[in-house]
Amino acid sequence: xxxxxxxxxxxxxxxxxxxxxxxxxxxxxxxxxxxxxxxxxxxxxxxxxxxxxxxxxxxxxxxxxxxxxxxxxxxxxxxxxxxxxxxxxxxxxxxxxxxxxxxxxxxxxxx
Amino acid sequence: xxxxxxxxxxxxxxxxxxxxxxxxxxxxxxxxxxxxxxxxxxxxxxxxxxxxxxxxxxxxxxxxxxxxxxxxxxxxxxxxxxxxxxxxxxxxxxxxxxxxxxxxxxxxxxxxxxxxxxxxxxxx
Numbered sequence: 043x044x045x046x047x048x049x050x051x052x053x054x055x056x057x058x059x060x061x062x063x064x065x066x067x068x069x070x071x072x073x074x075x076x077x078x079x080x081x082x083x084x085x086x087x088x089x090x091x092x093x094x095x096x097x098x099x100x101x102x103x104x105x106x107x108x109x110x111x112x113x114x115x116x117x118x119x120x121x122x123x124x125x126x127x128x129x130x131x132x133x134x135x136x137x138x139x140x141x142x143x144x145x146x147x148x149x150x151x152x153x
Numbered sequence: 154x155x156x157x158x159x160x161x162x163x164x165x166x167x168x169x170x171x172x173x174x175x176x177x178x179x180x181x182x183x184x185x186x187x188x189x190x191x192x193x194x195x196x197x198x199x200x201x202x203x204x205x206x207x208x209x210x211x212x213x214x215x216x217x218x219x220x221x222x223x224x225x226x227x228x229x230x231x232x233x234x235x236x237x238x239x240x241x242x243x244x245x246x247x248x249x250x251x252x253x254x255x256x257x258x259x260x261x262x263x264x265x266x267x268x269x270x271x272x273x274x275x276x277x
Contacts, residue, residue: 044197073257073258073259073260074259074260074261075260075261075263077228077262077263077264079198079264081198085269086247086267086269086270087190087198087247087261087264087267088267090264090266091250091260092263092265093251093261093263098265128197130197130198131264132198132264133201134260134261134262136260138214139211139214140211140260141200141202141211141212141213141214142188142200142203142211142213142262143200144197144198144199144200145197146197147198
């Protein structure tokens with residue numbers, strides 16, 4: 043069972059807006075920044091959002107990250123077929139000498 | 154543009170030690186923290202641990218007793234050793250560069266560059 047909780051699946055039609063949630067606790071999301079990764083099967087995961095709401099160069103502004111308290115969200119607007127992938131949230135956790143924790147991942151399907 | 158490449162045996166026998174190396178090109182290993190992450194078949198990503206060029210390490214508490222991560226600055230490489238492996242350790246193992254900092258009371262650690270991954274199967 044993952045420390046960060048994500049819904050196992052999400053879906054939407056092309057052009058729609060979809061939101062993926064990530065729930066944690068005071069020792070991880072509540073204290074530290076959240077990052078999001080996009081993972082296509084057979085490829086290396088890609089950093090999508092860092093520091094809660096920052097996009098690396100090259101990531102479309104259709105991807106939007108936010109954080110409030112011990113939860114975070116990833117919103118994808120103008121959904122496209124190439125957005126179909128697994129999405130993971132992650133954060134530093136202060137407990138047990140410090141370590142990184144991941145969410146269980148959300149499979150986004152474009153209908 | 155930094156590139157990372159995992160290398161090592163694709164098959165390890167139960168109870169033995171899994172060993173992988175990540176070769177970094179396009180950047181000095183002395184400038185960042187570096188990490189190992191794995192994904193068992195059909196499951197999500199699991200962080201294994203990280204190391205800085207000064208040998209400061211942090212490990213996943215659930216794996217800490219079996220994991221050693223080391224760095225070789227002369228070869229611009231870092232390595233993973235996981236002892237006493239079982240079938241549950243079968244996974245794709247990724248190495249990644251870590252952008253790590255502390256400020257305003259918060260820790261930040263993101264994996265901004267990844268290797269392509271190496272499948273390691275534990276089987277007799």
